[in-house]
Amino acid sequence: MGKSVTSAIDIAARAIAGRRLRAVDYLRVSTEDQAKGYGIGYTGKRTAAHIARKQWDHVGTFKDEGESGTLPWELREGATEIMELAVQQPRPFDLVCVYETRAIGRKNRVFWEWVWKLQDLGIFVAVVDDDIDNTTEEGEARMRDKANEAFKELAKIRKRTQGGIQEKAELGGFTGGQARYGYRIVNKGQKGEQQLVLDVCDGGEACTRTDPCEAVHEADVLRLARRVAVRVKKNWEQVALYLNAEGFFTRSGKPWSGPNIRGRLMDEDLLNARIVFRDVKNGAQIGPDGNPVWGESVTIALPPMFTPGEVAELRATQGRAYHRSAIPDRVYPLSGRLLSPCGRHYVGSSPTEEESLHYVCSGKRPEYAGAATCSCSQIYAQGVEEWVWGNVCALLSDRDRLLALADEWVGAVAKQQVDYSTRLSSLDQKIAEQSDTIDLMTGVTAKQVTRQGLTGRAAEIAVEKKLQPFFAELEQLQSERADIELWQSEALEADQRAKDLHALAKSAHGRMEKFTKEQQVEWLALLDISVKVLENPPAMRRGIACPIGDWFRERNRAVPTLSEEVWQQIVEAEGFPNGGLVPRQSGGVAPRVVLEVFLRKAVTGASWPVLEAETGSKGLIGHWKRWSKQGRWDRVMEVMKHCDGVPVAPRHRLPKMEMTGKVRPGVILAATSGEAGGQEGHAQESGPWGGAYWT
CATH class of the missing domain: 3.90.1750 (Hect, E3 ligase catalytic domain fold)
Structure with missing residues (x-):
């Protein structure tokens, strides 16, 4: 926006009857217009001169440079700024001035929805090129005629152009554009x-x-x-x-x-x-x-x-199968929403030789053969999806907060609605009046041609010719009504979707955790969720899964905490000599150390070599095989079943991540996971998001 409109609000507060109209100008030019030399400066001089000539107060300028006229106003920044100010009370301006009708929109609906929404708010529109405005009923009719002429001319040009291309194609000629490669x-x-x-x-x-x-x-x-x-x-x-x-x-x-x-x-x-x-x-x-x-x-x-x-x-020729592809019918709700450390994004995928699902960075695909690729590791799909969705559910667990989001969404839709019913009623009246006029003119014209001595088919042709302009006007009104009726039905559908969102917010409370992947996709889009991976993810585990961790995960059990009292019970039950604190043979490992290592492995997911390096012992995996085969592990866990515990390590570790999102038009969510280390780097174990907030 150029000139500020803020001061105009104070002007409106002091407004009295008979004051000068306050005008802003809206300057939109497409990229094509810019190439021809008709830029913002060209149109801005003419709108400013028009405002001065009409003796209006010029209180602001809004611009959309290089924006297509086929876009609705809510997708153009300058037009949206005008509408956001237009709904304020008191209104900061009375009139929007444009250089030509196509500055507002190149499509019928795009044009009228913006003009009508402003009109519903009590704000007029003026067009410099034809010196027309809708401050009067006559001016509104002229604006409708000029706009419709422009739309018809554009449609004719496009139809003529497309018809020529179609003819070329049917004759087997080149239809234009770039030649096909080769x-x-x-x-x-x-x-x-x-x-x-x-x-x-x-x-x-x-x-x-x-x-x-x-x-x-x-x-x-x-x-x-x-x-x-x-x-x-x-x-x-x-x-x-x-x-x-x-x-x-x-x-x-x-x-x-x-x-x-x-x-x-x-x-x-x-x-x-x-x-x-x-x-x-x-x-x-x-x-x-x-x-x-x-x-x-x-x-x-x-x-x-x-x-x-x-x-x-x-x-x-039998080609190589692609190594990776997404599993059919599997929904990956975070595809495109996970931003990688290399600046690209992750997409759902799965190696053909594995059943595990994961996300892989798009930077893994070389830009060209032999090009370098990123070093981002893949991310285990189930883990990151549970992490994101679990925290979304936690942040939206407040029923009042969830409904507030839905209310704001409904309100945003309502602000964009146009009063179609009033315009349909007005058109119905005009159509009825035009039909009455045609009936009246038919009788008058018939008498005229009779006095001229015309009879039969000649008389019919003469009557039809004289009535043609009246029928054309009626056809135009009926066409406009059909368009507006269609727009109204589509607007009602959008309004219903917003209300459905509100209903969904009510019913979703307390059951979001059970949403399907398809429902999660819908909500993640609604919240505009984006998850930034702050560091390269830990490499996914290959080969055999941790048997100890799987034992706890399969039984949905926490990893028990070993106390002295419980250890004494285990010593008595298993008959460990020397209190289980001394290795049975030189260079071996004491039973107490073996159990502590097993429990640590279940909590951290550390590999056997890492644990052997920490304890200075060898053959720990051999101890596990003997304990599990002899039933000792199950007996020890039975003794420890009433102990306090901590969560088992996940099958795959997740990196530190930051999640943000918003519900338009401005409710923002931001959250960050705990330290990447947490407990041995398990970001999802870092507890609730203390840093999460809504504004």
């Missing part, structure tokens, strides 16, 4: 003559037999890549490395990556020598009937890149 455009600039051909040396001016060209032709690159892919059995990283080593980079000059060359080479359109124009599976705009909006899909044949035999050979 092809180039011939007959550039010749209307209706542009075609795609294979990008190979054609012996032209730049490519002669006596003076070979040095250009890297894309068709040659793809053909080489196919041969290499067959030879290395579709090891795409090897294919990319080979191309990069030979200096055959992508069109943008970057080295190839495995997924990149695989996507190019295994593309079905390339293998079938075609382009599917308006492909419903590839981003074509689809209408309510499921068909492309601007025309039918058209398959355009291209010169084949490979022979049928080469395509068959490539398809038949």
